[in-house]
Amino acid sequence: MNTDRFVKFWICFVIFFGFVMPFLSTFFSYSSEESTGFNDYARIVGLDYKAELVDEPGNGGNVVITEQITYDVHAASSSNLFWELWRDLPEDYVDGLKVDYTVNYVKQLNDDGTEIVYQESPKLYWDDSDYTSSLYGPYHWYHSEGPYSESAAQYEAVFFYVDGIYRDQVTFEIQYEMHNAALKYSDVSELYLTMYSEDSVKYLESFSGQILIPNEDMPKSGNYLAHTFGTNANSFPYTESDTVNPGYHTFSFQLDQDDLKFKSYNEYLEFTLLSFNEDRHIFTDYAPDNYYSDDVYLEEAMDAIREYDELPLKAKEQKLQLLAGAIVLSVIFFGYVIIRNQRIQKKHQFYQPSQNILYYRDIPSDLDPYFAASLVFAKKKGKIDEGDAYSAIMLSLVRKGYIELEKISPEKDWKNNNIQLRVLYQPIIIPTGPAATLNDLINASYQNSVKPEIDAFVNNSLLHTISPSAGETQPGTTTETVTADEERINIHGKKLEPLSMNEQTYYNLIRKYAKDGTISMKQFENRVANDYDSTDTFLTSIQNSVVNIGISNGYFQKADYLGLKKEANSLAKIYIILAILLMTIGNLIISMTRLDLAFGAFFILGITLIICALIVRHDAKKYVLFTQLGEDEYTKWYALYNFLNSNTLMKEKTVVELPLWEEYLVYATAFGISEKVIKALEIQRPDISASPMLSNRYYYTRSFVHFGHSFRSSAHHASSVSRSYHSSGGSFYGGGGRGGGGGGGGH
Template sequence: MKGSLKPVKETCTNPAFLKIAITATLLVLFFLVPSASARDYTLEEATTNITIDPAGIVHVEESISYTFDGDYSEVFRVLKVSPGESIRNIQGYCSDNACTFRVEETSEGYELIGELLTPTPEKVTFFVSYDHYGVVKVHNDVSEFHYKLWGEEWEKSLGNLKGSITLPVENESEIQYWIHPADYTQNVSVEKNTLYLRTGEIPSYRWYEIRVVFPRIESPNSSIVQIDNSEGLKEITAIENEYQRKVSILNSLYGLTVLFALIYLAVPFLIYFKYGREPKIDYEAVYEREPPTDSKPAIVNAIMQGEIGIPTMDGFTATVMNLANLGYISLRTITSEESKAYGLFKSKSEDILIELESPESYAKAEGKFPELADFEKDVLNLLKKHASGNKISWNKLKKELGKGTDFYDFILAWDEKVKRHIAVEKLFKSTGNKYMSIFGAITTIAAIIYFIAVSNFFPSDAFPRASNVKILVILIAAFGIVMIIFSAVFEKALGRWTPEGRLFYERWNNFKKYLTDFSALKEHPPESIELWDSYLVYATALGVAEEVLKNMSLVVPAEQMETSHFYYVYHSFGQFGSGFESAYSSSAPSSAPSSYGSGGVSGVGGGSGGGGGGAR
């Protein structure tokens, strides 16, 4: 037997590999394993059991159940004491002896603190009890207990609240009660002399209160209750009826707001179907292999690319190129060298030189130069203004145009001059677009006024549904703003072409398809370089110059390319459009808690108790 080959176990001893593996593991642990410092807590539920004795002393027993994730040092409950009130006999403890209880007096009342054990238990229920004096208000006709069972200073939402109020009466017929806001209440009942209630979730920084009216306490003691020498029931009933009326109005407003939002969403579609659908025309061509009309490049741009009748910067660039194509200017590349590092290194930079034909050339070649439109003459005069000796470099021109606001003002005036050459009303109907802009503006303004009115008349703490209404109103206003912007930016979406305008658009769009379709160009190329130059000008106006340049380089023979007006600037052609755009941007100028009721009866949200608490 010659022997046998045994498998060899390979071990990875590459230090780089080990370093990468360790780093990757640490990163995974960092992102997947919760940070040790992360902590949070929730308020699962709370109970408030209140007993009012015949003299009007209010005995309160509360429990707040916490669930902790992380380390906390204490739980706390803030009790506020209003003028004419006092709190006595404060006691407290935690479930399973999880805390040490203490009381600290504050400027507004008391802070009941439970110092937690270490480590922090996962679940803790904090129990407190106290006697509240001066809460019951005794009017000439009835006694009133107006109390916040849950205060507005809790930073966490509460899962649910269970409560009971036991009153010094014989039976339920002697009790009248009102709950604010009722939206949180899930169940309420009265058995003999005790009122029971249960809520759903109460959001953070929201209060929940009850007002109870019962027979007047005989011989009230002013050290125990507040005495109000007025008829209270009539005023209380008026306040509560007003509150219920507003709740009813708000519920109706909410339904109407939802209905309006649905109708509002449908309006753009209705406007489109009425005013935005295009007319049918008898035209089925796939391509146009030559410019379908003799329109100036800026005119084509203003109709096809920009807001109807207003050219984009591509239209201005195409006009400059057309001046070169017509022989009024010429373009060529110039190269310069710069010395750097004390002459040790040299770098080359390229620029485009713009040369204008002299007036003498016009005189000698009468009839050679086609007549220019007034807006084309303006562009030529702009170049002359910045030229020296009928020459100017593109980089210098770009810098000069970007200084001050002259170029910005020039473009605004130039746009209007181009627009005067277009019979817009014969090509395009903007009715739907105008209606959408007006509708968006009116509804946005109305939504803002509506939002302010709802905020003023229906505070969210007293009327939680008002928050839902305001959210809907905000969405409606936002949609209105979007519609205004959409109408301004996409004018053609909600307007429509006339039959004449649609034929113009379809023919020029098919010419654009021909210019950008390499196979179509290769199969049916323009017959001369002069046509190529003309097509490149229109391609610039249509926003597809880069694609057409690429196709030209693949289709046109090199010897023909050398005779093009743009041969010397092909490789730096992109500087034109972006340069005018940046110069235009550079020259642009700089842009620049409520209550209801008065007297001896507090309004909704004005009950005693409340306060807040939490954990820290």
């Protein structure tokens, strides 16, 4: 994935998971406790809660609770009804006393005012038959006591077994006694009720409640403190009355949907009543002693309430601090990016082109296709596509007349298994040393199938022998006589242009495997894939050619001419990754705390990092260490790329000569835009009959370009095998080396 795609991908990732996903998760969320799927659920939507404190001999510290619970039942299918509902009754130990429950009754309240009194079941229903059997069946309830254990079928809940509900709202009234709800200490008594919490409050539309304290157990004014906990407001309002329920002091609250807003850190509805001073034990006279009944607790309890009330203010201060920190860090990041660019500009010489060119219609120079593509993509487009470059090199060898592609079976289509490479030119291998005769020279010429050159040998006009250097060639051996500057003529009599570095390397590879002058494309690719060391040498030569050509011809200031650009792009990627982590994982973590989203602090910092990354990437395009010559040549070649990639060539009225069309196709293939030139050829319709290359429609197809990509994969596979072999010191052969493998022992 190139850098452009990398950045676009992560920006889309940020938008989806930072903005869209939180919305979708809120809109479509459901609780596993109350639902088996998006369209299959039973939710508590309405509550009428009433708790009456009891402080009597043998029954002190207890609360009798009566609830009317409305469930919204929505089965996904009428063939898969709801047969049970439940209300959690979580048990716990508080200061050594067990808080548990005794269920008194369960009723179903019908819309017409009638009620169905449920009977207690002797067992927890488990099998499907239990819900409809004549022995058990619907309209029963069962209290599954703790401690909670799924393996022991102990769920700390009361279950209501209903008569198959499809989609309806049903209301139940349950009454149960909560033991040890009120605890006494040396200087204070505390009644603490966790009415509802966690998943059960998420879908509440209304919640009304009353806490009833008998008048004789109610502390005097100034001797008690009542407090509520929960909801986004941190606490909810209540009223007090001595007349609503005669004989009782009543704490009442009425919450609607606007009040019942929750976040993950405040999903509870709780009430506490503290009595102190002379009334410190007024409602716990008969409550059992706990571990700390002789200890003072009032100050600790008051401090805890005070700290709870201060939580929103502290959270706001922390959010402001986090926001300020994010802004400061944003400024630091921006400053670093600017200063970094200034330092690089000051330390290095970046040349400007001698002239600005938008389109360049000629071929700037006879440049190697692989190097030309590397030059074009050095700044603007990221990374060269090696597969396209290999296709371009082969096409250039065809254009220059060194090879041609032909069908093996003329009646079949142009497929890789029906295409062969034919070598049209073979360098002359000339015997050297005192034993070499004129007949040897002529025979060597015939053996190399270069008939036009034989006459040249006879006339002594082109024949050159190369004397062996000391220690290289022994008498009687042979050596090639053709150099890059020597005139070459192929078997068709065409005078050949010199080959570039990579063209020569590719040409030598073809000759290596085309022993008789031909080889099928499929065989050629197989030989490349399996000749590990030779292919690795070939691949290394191709990859090193960019630096070799760039340095030797004065295009680059140094071998690591892209080092600064790569460093900048790596820094940009780090910024993007940090932005992703902050705006997804960071926001997810703090959203579950009172920091919420901290006024968008992580979004501000994340967006800053993305902007910094874009700035760094933009600056990176300038960090290519060209010489003045390199910058000028880059400008021309990139202008040629723009010309070939635009629609201008299709609309041109000037006549383009066939040799130029051929070069256009070669370099467009190297740039990955061959379809543009092919389309222009189809529109302009030049007479291509005089061009063997342009006349062959196979070079216009995706199959031809695909071969370059397939060749690249084969070459890289062979290279990796070769390098792993040399690095491990292993062998290409199977087995375990000398001797047999297998386990064993010995004496």
